[in-house]
Amino acid sequence: MLAIGSDHGGYELKQAVMKHLAERGVEYRDYGTYSPESCDYPDYGEAVGRAVASGECERGIVICGTGIGISMAANKVRGVRCALCGDCYSAQMSREHNDANVLALGARVLGEGLALKIVDTYLDTAFAGGRHARRVAKIMAIEDKA
Numbered sequence: 510m511l512a513i514g515s516d517h518g519g520y521e522l523k524q525a526v527m528k529h530l531a532e533r534g535v536e537y538r539d540y541g542t543y544s545p546e547s548c549d550y551p552d553y554g555e556a557v558g559r560a561v562a563s564g565e566c567e568r569g570i571v572i573c574g575t576g577i578g579i580s581m582a583a584n585k586v587r588g589v590r591c592a593l594c595g596d597c598y599s600a601q602m603s604r605e606h607n608d609a610n611v612l613a614l615g616a617r618v619l620g621e622g623l624a625l626k627i628v629d630t631y632l633d634t635a636f637a638g639g640r641h642a643r644r645v646a647k648i649m650a651i652e653d654k655a
């Protein structure tokens with residue numbers, strides 16, 4: 510199960526991403542927002558972050574205008590490793606090297622075609638493990654000390 514959420518700035522792209530996920534047969538749960546009305550991105554970054562951190566969902570996608578605010582909010586939730594990606598290479602590396610469990614997209618930055626390619630790359634790439642597992646564990650240890 511994949512968690513997805515956006516603010517109003519990401520609402521339209523989220524609709525396109527959900528359609529794409531459905532076409533790919535990926536099950537998802539939409540944590541809002543449910544209309545293009547103005548709202549606050551931290552609420553949706555936190556909701557998706559909590560869904561992933563609790564194990565309710567394995568991975569998540571968050572979208573706002575730039576992807577910046579909502580990724581900051583998701584990363585405040587313990588256990589979340591949210592990567593803001595504007596290209597496919599970063600999306601691939603976010604999985605292989607960082608084991609990113611949430612992908613953030615900027616709807617006002619990316620065209621829909623590129624955004625969907627980034628989503629595909631993110632979903633289709635596995636964590637490489639090995640030395641990267643040690644580094645990811647160090648990231649999580651920083652969080653534990655906080």
Ligand code: RB5
Pocket residue numbers: 516517518519550573574575576577578579
């Ligand atoms: C909303 O106007 C905008 O600030 C938000 O979508 C996002 O870009 C914040 O980082």
